[in-house]
Amino acid sequence: MATRTACIAANWKMYKTVGEAVEFVRKLREKIETFDDREVVIAPPFTSLYALKDLVKGAGISLAGQNCHWEEKGAFTGEISPVMLKDVGCSYTIVGHSERRQYFGENDEDINKKLKALIKVGIKPIFCIGEKLEEREAGKTFDVVKTQLDGGLKDLDSVDIAKMVVAYEPVWAIGTGKTASPEQAQEVHAFIREHLSMLTNKNVANEVRILYGGSVKPSNVDSLMSEPDIDGALVGGASLEVDSFLRIIRFEA
Numbered sequence: 557m558a559t560r561t562a563c564i565a566a567n568w569k570m571y572k573t574v575g576e577a578v579e580f581v582r583k584l585r586e587k588i589e590t591f592d593d594r595e596v597v598i599a600p601p602f603t604s605l606y607a608l609k610d611l612v613k614g615a616g617i618s619l620a621g622q623n624c625h626w627e628e629k630g631a632f633t634g635e636i637s638p639v640m641l642k643d644v645g646c647s648y649t650i651v652g653h654s655e656r657r658q659y660f661g662e663n664d665e666d667i668n669k670k671l672k673a674l675i676k677v678g679i680k681p682i683f684c685i686g687e688k689l690e691e692r693e694a695g696k697t698f699d700v701v702k703t704q705l706d707g708g709l710k711d712l713d714s715v716d717i718a719k720m721v722v723a724y725e726p727v728w729a730i731g732t733g734k735t736a737s738p739e740q741a742q743e744v745h746a747f748i749r750e751h752l753s754m755l756t757n758k759n760v761a762n763e764v765r766i767l768y769g770g771s772v773k774p775s776n777v778d779s780l781m782s783e784p785d786i787d788g789a790l791v792g793g794a795s796l797e798v799d800s801f802l803r804i805i806r807f808e809a
């Protein structure tokens with residue numbers, strides 16, 4: 557891996573009450589060591605962010621939102637703004653997760669507005685892209701990923717793009733137990749980096765961390781992290797138990 561600091565991020569989706577989230581972080585704090593070559597991020601449901609804000613301090617754990625609205629405030633019932641996420645201690649926020657795209661109709665244009673809004677307040681987006689099974693089978697993986705990158709990053713300049721984390725999550729590998737092989741993932745990660753280099757320049761493309769997501773587990777994290785363009789993992793199911801998440805944090809590449 558290049559000099560990029562690895563990033564292991566937990567996406568808890570719609571799991572864990574406040575009590576459960578606090579208990580998890582307390583246990584994780586007891587066991588986690590200090591790393592200087594990797595970063596740990598937790599994206600709990602919105603309801604737990606405030607309760608975790610102080611608990612993660614000094615433990616080398618950063619907080620992330622799982623989604624946001626693009627406006628700062630307004631009459632948008634049920635939505636949460638980047639300013640509010642910052643207020644409760646988020647330094648990252650996931651944007652464009654495939655579940656948001658699939659179940660809540662998010663498109664590249666919405667995602668572009670969210671990315672811009674987050675950057676404006678100084679939150680680093682974790683920008684998710686990835687193809688569906690039928691798209692992979694039709695040989696369209698690179699086209700899909702390229703369209704998502706172009707749409708999501710429209711009108712963002714190199715300075716902004718340098719602040720982002722990209723997460724490649726093939727939809728067919730999310731929550732299915734089917735992981736992309738390290739080689740399959742590496743192939744797409746290299747393509748993403750190459751395309752980022754065209755959108756910005758080589759230096760920025762080399763700085764941006766590209767995480768892999770989709771059934772990352774203690775048993776496959778080491779081989780995934782051994783690939784040169786895989787800089788971290790976005791972990792759903794296997795991040796819900798302390799020991800499993802800790803083993804992923806402790807990957808050996």
Ligand code: PGA
Binds near residue numbers: 567725771791792
């Ligand atoms: P999974 O989810 O690890 O359960 O496949 C990953 C994600 O959706 O980010």
